[in-house]
Amino acid sequence: MSNIRIVLADDHVLVRDGIKALLEDEADIEVIDEASDGLEAIEVLKNSDADLLLVDIRMPGMNGIEVVSKIRENNWPVKTLVLSMHDSEEYVVQSIHAGADGYLLKGASKGELLKALHKVAEGGKYFSGDISSILISNFTNGAAVPKKQEPVEDPFNLTKREKQILALVLQGKSNKEIGEELSISKRTAEVHRFNLMKKLDVKNLIELTNVAREYQLA
């Protein structure tokens, strides 16, 4: 197995140096870059082939959780291990939601850090300590429970024909196919599609499907 290439992100030089020192004599771990805040971390990651980002939660500008979110949103092939000086319930849950691969509480030892790094680098998950209680409390107090959305009255003033066309669009049909299905000109279907986009204020199909889903149109 190859080396684990790590990027360190923490706003305290001392902390970074400390961690580097800890990892110095690990043959299979390599700190290839550092960042002192979230934005810098993003920049660094863009131009690196790091395997893993070891990131502190609390940082100026963009915090660790936001960095993790960004990474996951864009599907960058980097694992993320979040370090926290606080075992706040909030942060743990947020990190998990953001898609972090692991979470280490402040009390973590060197051994635990190494264990976590390896586990995560291999594609696993690592969450330190007894966070089940934290998770459960969050699980039960509704925060993690998806609220059921009430059926919103279509606020877009779609006409019947437009709804009809929308349904077909959402089935992946092309304007030509829609035209054939409804026995109208393909150009007419185009117009309807155009008007739909305008009314729903979207600029592409993806947004259209999202809005349609959200408002349960069609």
Place this chain on the structure above:
Amino acid sequence: MSNIRIVLADDHVLVRDGIKALLEDEADIEVIDEASDGLEAIEVLKNSDADLLLVDIRMPGMNGIEVVSKIRENNWPVKTLVLSMHDSEEYVVQSIHAGADGYLLKGASKGELLKALHKVAEGGKYFSGDISSILISNFTNGAAVPKKQEPVEDPFNLTKREKQILALVLQGKSNKEIGEELSISKRTAEVHRFNLMKKLDVKNLIELTNVAREYQLA
């Protein structure tokens, strides 16, 4: 502190008797009633001033989770501790969602049962064993919905880059925008998109979003 008044619900007499025997020499615990299925449990609870329902998941008619749901729905002032002979992820999550105050796995000892009973009776929560991994896995796969969605190993053989492009496509980005974002040619983005469509065997964006959602790709 007053006694803990318990109602036992389990379809096996033997199990009920066993638990009663276990609790017999506990001064502060009192089994005030029993039920052999879910419906009976509901009836019994209506006409009692029990503090806690100790209920098995698997029961004829109405199962333990449904009973818990009913109790929570109607806001009856009874704590609920769910007993499970199976440590299925499914049940744990469902129980928590239903609003159970505690969950005991089959491996639980007498000591653990007592601990759980006291904790729950006091208004706390008790979840046995290491269910944090269960919770996390359920927590992370999107909504904390108790739907049984197997952790389908992406059967499409998408490469890292392809997953990355997929994420951007699903954000409604055009090939040009994707190219700019990843600092590659728009033509390259086109190729990736083309390969994605082929691999996922879809013929338009709509199907792509559906498949991606279904398999939780990206």
Place this chain on the structure above:
DNA sequence: TATTAATTAAGTAATTATACTTAATTTAGT
């Protein structure tokens, strides 16, 4: 190191969608 797999990117064409505008017909409501 050898070899496969992944990423990159250009070429060529055909098809589709986007972004409007204008305007002729239906339909529907008052």
Place this chain on the structure above:
DNA sequence: ACTAAATTAAGTATAATTACTTAATTAATA
């Protein structure tokens, strides 16, 4: 019956996607 709204459809242009092929350059793995 009158009017507004809805449906129809064409014109014009640009942009984007689809559907391939070929092929060079990295990475990863055996």
